[in-house]
Amino acid sequence: MQIELLPAVEATLARLRNRMLxxxxxxxxxDGKTQDVINPADGGIIAVVPSAGADDVERAVGAxxxxxEDDKWSKARPADRERLLLRLADLLEANxxxxxxxxxxxxxxxxxxxxxxxxPGSVEYLRYIAGWATKLEGATVDVSFPRPRQGGEYFAxxxxxxxxxxxxxxxxxxxxxxxxxxxxxxLATGCTVILKPASETPMTALRLAELVSExxxxxxxxxxxxxxxxxxxxxxxxxxxxxxxxxxGSTEVxxxxxxxxxxxxxxxxxxxxxxxxxxxxxxANLKAAIPGAASAIFANQGQACTAGSRLYVQRSIFExxxxxxxxxxxxxxxxxxxxxxxxxxxxxxxxQADTVCxxxxxxVQSGATILTGGNRxxxxxxYVEPTMLTGIAQSSxxxxxxxxxxxxxxxxxxxLDEVATxxxxxGYGLAASIWSSDLSRVHRxxxxxxxxTVWVNCHxxxxxxxxxxxxxxxxxxxxxxxxxxxxxxETKSVCxxx
Ligand code: NAP
Ligand code: MG
Numbered sequence: 001m002q003i004e005l006l007p008a009v010e011a012t013l014a015r016l017r018n019r020m021l022x023x024x025x026x027x028x029x030x031d032g033k034t035q036d037v038i039n040p041a042d043g044g045i046i047a048v049v050p051s052a053g054a055d056d057v058e059r060a061v062g063a064x065x066x067x068x069e070d071d072k073w074s075k076a077r078p079a080d081r082e083r084l085l086l087r088l089a090d091l092l093e094a095n096x097x098x099x100x101x102x103x104x105x106x107x108x109x110x111x112x113x114x115x116x117x118x119x120p121g122s123v124e125y126l127r128y129i130a131g132w133a134t135k136l137e138g139a140t141v142d143v144s145f146p147r148p149r150q151g152g153e154y155f156a157x158x159x160x161x162x163x164x165x166x167x168x169x170x171x172x173x174x175x176x177x178x179x180x181x182x183x184x185x186x187l188a189t190g191c192t193v194i195l196k197p198a199s200e201t202p203m204t205a206l207r208l209a210e211l212v213s214e215x216x217x218x219x220x221x222x223x224x225x226x227x228x229x230x231x232x233x234x235x236x237x238x239x240x241x242x243x244x245x246x247x248x249g250s251t252e253v254x255x256x257x258x259x260x261x262x263x264x265x266x267x268x269x270x271x272x273x274x275x276x277x278x279x280x281x282x283x284a285n286l287k288a289a290i291p292g293a294a295s296a297i298f299a300n301q302g303q304a305c306t307a308g309s310r311l312y313v314q315r316s317i318f319e320x321x322x323x324x325x326x327x328x329x330x331x332x333x334x335x336x337x338x339x340x341x342x343x344x345x346x347x348x349x350x351x352q353a354d355t356v357c358x359x360x361x362x363x364v365q366s367g368a369t370i371l372t373g374g375n376r377x378x379x380x381x382x383y384v385e386p387t388m389l390t391g392i393a394q395s396s397x398x399x400x401x402x403x404x405x406x407x408x409x410x411x412x413x414x415x416l417d418e419v420a421t422x423x424x425x426x427g428y429g430l431a432a433s434i435w436s437s438d439l440s441r442v443h444r445x446x447x448x449x450x451x452x453t454v455w456v457n458c459h460x461x462x463x464x465x466x467x468x469x470x471x472x473x474x475x476x477x478x479x480x481x482x483x484x485x486x487x488x489x490e491t492k493s494v495c496x497x498x
């Protein structure tokens with residue numbers, strides 16, 4: 001049954017029509033251009049937002065720069081930065097239901113997911129990162145210079161300083177969470193921000209911007225601009241007024257952003273794609289491994305950078321595991337995200353559904369067998385069945401490239417050495433999971449896997465305290481945990497003769 005939209009959601013959609021937040025003011029694009037926001041569940045238009053241009057980027061960077069240099073923000077005490085973030089977390093929690101519905105309406109994901117993961121996970125992250133605002137520390141350093149003849153001593157220490165104006169560019173798969181993963185550490189460390197949500201899913205970032213103002217942040221500390229990444233993105237990443245770019249998205253775009261940043265030595269962190277292996281050994285507890293492998297790929301319609309999209313199963317249990325995962329996939333309830341029993345919603349866009357279907361066809365043309373799924377649903381909206389492919393070579397496109405949809409490829413392996421090679425035979429290195437009851441196997445394989453995160457007997461467990469990021473093409477830098485502070489601060493060494 002489809003749940004009814006809260007009046008608050010309708011009111012938000014009306015109130016935020018064609019408005020974005022620049023320098024504390026809610027404005028349209030200076031040239032009046034707009035873009036539509038589509039509901040993936042039926043293809044209808046749910047909102048109209050500004051399509052920012054060069055003038056708007058100029059205004060936003062100017063506002064963020066002024067706010068950064070301004071006494072009010074640069075002199076904010078750590079305890080005040082902590083308190084503001086905690087207030088923002090409280091406001092988000094108080095509006096949790098509205099945010100969950102808005103996210104589902106905009107992105108298509110099941111309401112179960114947005115209300116149990118996206119929104120509470122974002123609240124929790126804000127609270128976690130708030131604590132770091134008061135725990136930024138340098139060190140005193142004993143230096144070994146020769147004693148000065150005229151007497152005196154050297155005293156040296158380091159301090160952490162905010163990197164400055166941050167441009168945050170985020171994707172559409174976890175829109176609110178990605179916004180919070182960038183805003184949180186930037187605000188905790190004393191930076192100011194221009195946030196550019198994905199064109200497919202700008203609504204929760206805009207609503208969050210309202211809460212930022214309500215929480216009491218000075219104008220210009222957070223600016224949210226909507227618009228086409230292909231134009232706004234380069235304007236931000238090449239802008240001399242932007243000190244750091246925090247990007248999450250595709251490897252292709254990330255590479256461009258990285259080049260623009262390095263050209264002018266702006267700081268940059270990149271969280272990019274993945275093609276994560278799920279390795280199931282013959283001693284694994286299959287009661288956990290089979291549902292685990294299914295949700296590793298099919299959660300969020302497979303639109304997760306950490307999706308377990310390559311399933312490697314030891315040969316003696318291959319049929320059993322693959323059959324079990326396929327059976328679960330076939331039973332998933334597909335429907336609009338706002339229906340309470342939906343386990344798999346639509347993909348985010350027509351374009352994404354087309355891309356995913358093209359990959360499935362390509363897999364079939366290169367000899368794959370479809371174990372389950374393979375089709376688009378014949379109804380409005382962007383629905384693709386959970387799909388599983390077998391009988392395919394490791395070198396094939398569907399095994400090598402990130403599909404970013406509900407498509408799982410399954411291959412058998414014989415021993416640990418072979419699966420270590422197969423798991424690493426990918427340009428990406430974001431995550432992996434190992435399913436086994438044999439600790440020695442787990443410990444032998446874990447260090448050999450070239451990935452930023454390795455899960456054992458679980459998958460997709462992200463915690464605010466645990467660093468997250470990629471090896472290889474999956475990016476640069478670690479978000480979350482203490483590690484994220486390095487991305488938003490500069491270290492200054494101070495040496496004085498006293
Ligand atoms: P995308 O095209 O790279 O878009 C990501 C963001 O970049 C969007 O806000 C987009 O704006 C903007 N953008 C587009 N062109 C740009 C340019 N030339 N310069 C600067 N910014 C630009 O990726 P997507 O298709 O939206 O998202 C899916 C990808 O993100 C997947 O590859 C996935 O693995 C990756 N991802 C990685 C992580 C992670 O944590 N590692 C998390 C989530 C997703 P528009 O929307 O306006 O185009
Ligand atoms: Mg895009």
